[in-house]
Amino acid sequence: MTARIIDAGTYSEPVQQALEGVLTDRLDAGELDPSLRFWYRDSPAVALGRFQAYADEVAVDYVAEHDIDVVRRLTGGGAMYVEPGAVITYSLYLPQDEVSADIEASYAELDQWAIDALQSVGLDVSHEPLNDISHPEGKIGGSAQLRTDNAVLHHTTMSYDLDIPEMLRVLRIGEEKVSDKAIKSAEKRVARMTDHIEASRADVIDALTSTFADRFDAEPGELSAEAVEEARQRAADRFGTDAWNRQL
Amino acid sequence: MHNSATVNVPDGKLLEVGLSYDDRITDVRLTGDFFLEPPESRAALEAAIEGQPVDVAHETLVEAIEAVDARLIGFDAGHLADATLEALE
Numbered sequence: 001m002t003a004r005i006i007d008a009g010t011y012s013e014p015v016q017q018a019l020e021g022v023l024t025d026r027l028d029a030g031e032l033d034p035s036l037r038f039w040y041r042d043s044p045a046v047a048l049g050r051f052q053a054y055a056d057e058v059a060v061d062y063v064a065e066h067d068i069d070v071v072r073r074l075t076g077g078g079a080m081y082v083e084p085g086a087v088i089t090y091s092l093y094l095p096q097d098e099v100s101a102d103i104e105a106s107y108a109e110l111d112q113w114a115i116d117a118l119q120s121v122g123l124d125v126s127h128e129p130l131n132d133i134s135h136p137e138g139k140i141g142g143s144a145q146l147r148t149d150n151a152v153l154h155h156t157t158m159s160y161d162l163d164i165p166e167m168l169r170v171l172r173i174g175e176e177k178v179s180d181k182a183i184k185s186a187e188k189r190v191a192r193m194t195d196h197i198e199a200s201r202a203d204v205i206d207a208l209t210s211t212f213a214d215r216f217d218a219e220p221g222e223l224s225a226e227a228v229e230e231a232r233q234r235a236a237d238r239f240g241t242d243a244w245n246r247q248l
Numbered sequence: 249m250h251n252s253a254t255v256n257v258p259d260g261k262l263l264e265v266g267l268s269y270d271d272r273i274t275d276v277r278l279t280g281d282f283f284l285e286p287p288e289s290r291a292a293l294e295a296a297i298e299g300q301p302v303d304v305a306h307e308t309l310v311e312a313i314e315a316v317d318a319r320l321i322g323f324d325a326g327h328l329a330d331a332t333l334e335a336l337e
Contacts, residue, residue, distance in 0.1 A: 050287055053264070053279040076283035076321070103283075103321050130260065130283075130322055147285050248279050 004221025005209055006037040009228070013045035013069040013082075014240035018231040019223075020091060020146075020153055021074055026227065027093040028151040034098065035221055036212050038205060039089035041082060045069040046170060047157065049077045049144070053248045062169055072245045075144035077131060080157050081167040088141075088204060090114075091155040099152045103145065107131050110154045111143055117211035118158075121199045133158060135196065138189035160201045161194040250275075253334035257282075261322035265297075265331040273300050273336070282322040289318030297332055306333060 011019065016039055026032035044066075046058055050073055054060070057079040058070050082089065092110060100106040111127045118125045118133070118140075128134040133141040133156070141158030167190070193204060212218055238244045252266035261282040268275040276294040284290055296312040309329035320328070 049281050051279055051284065051290060052281060053277075056264070056279065074287070076281065076287070078281035103285075103319070145283070146287070248277070 003218035010040040014235035018234035077144035135191040138191035255331040285319040
């Protein structure tokens with residue numbers, strides 16, 4: 001089994017989140033090689049954690065006025081505001097028997113190659129349990145996992161050059177009247193790569209790609225047209241619907 | 249009565265429990281930035297709390313929560329019991 005790197009394709013947030021289920025299912029069924037996939041988005045969006053309450057996390061009126069897609073993920077964890085070109089998101093689809101059964105340990109393991117890649121471009125980052133990639137100035141990224149019978153999905157979003165004031169308008173952590181919850185979140189400040197390194201976003205993705213390829217003998221791969229079509233269908237049925245996104 | 253309570257797990261996640269109660273607990277809603285495997289077990293955790301009397305002991309809640317076939321990640325049954333009892337205060 002050769003590990004693959006899929007570095008192509010721009011999709012809407014509902015299709016991106018739908019692809020996560022499609023590709024995890026395919027890996028689970030033995031129809032996909034272990035893969036790393038980079039995401040490219042076409043508009044700003046919020047990726048909501050699976051168990052989060054929509055109205056607790058998102059400035060509901062603001063996202064409606066600005067047509068910002070809010071899409072509930074398959075994975076738990078916290079809400080992320082994402083913008084094309086300003087974040088780096090990637091996913092790992094792996095066989096369960098190649099990942100530590102200890103979930104806390106598996107976050108550290110599966111983040112390590114990325115931490116090494118970021119250090120190679122000059123970023124002082126480290127894994128911070130449970131699921132953060134941290135810089136001395138704040139949180140640079142976070143990961144989330146989903147496990148099926150045979151597969152592990154591990155996906156990570158990191159801030160390259162995120163518009164923090166906009167993030168604070170979109171997510172309720174920016175509200176002046178802060179709850180305990182918001183204080184906790186805001187304390188975990190977001191750190192951006194561009195505040196610390198000169199490397200372009202493409203350079204960072206190159207470093208991630210080459211580190212992963214070296215470590216896991218990975219070869220370029222691609223998404224099948226059938227997988228993309230299935231994701232578009234699931235986006236229409238689920239990830240683009242209020243019934244899923246606003247269920248909580 | 250309807251009420252909710254939030255628990256910040258040290259070095260972990262945030263849990264919010266919303267519930268209604270009269271002499272027993274009904275309509276539990278568990279939300280937050282935690283992880284749960286399988287994700288569908290959220291409904292079973294809520295069901296484990298529903299039907300408990302309003303004067304339920306912490307230990308009883310923990311036992312009911314631990315009886316659910318779920319992996320709680322970033323929190324444990326004690327935190328969920330804490331949030332439930334706080335929502336009943």
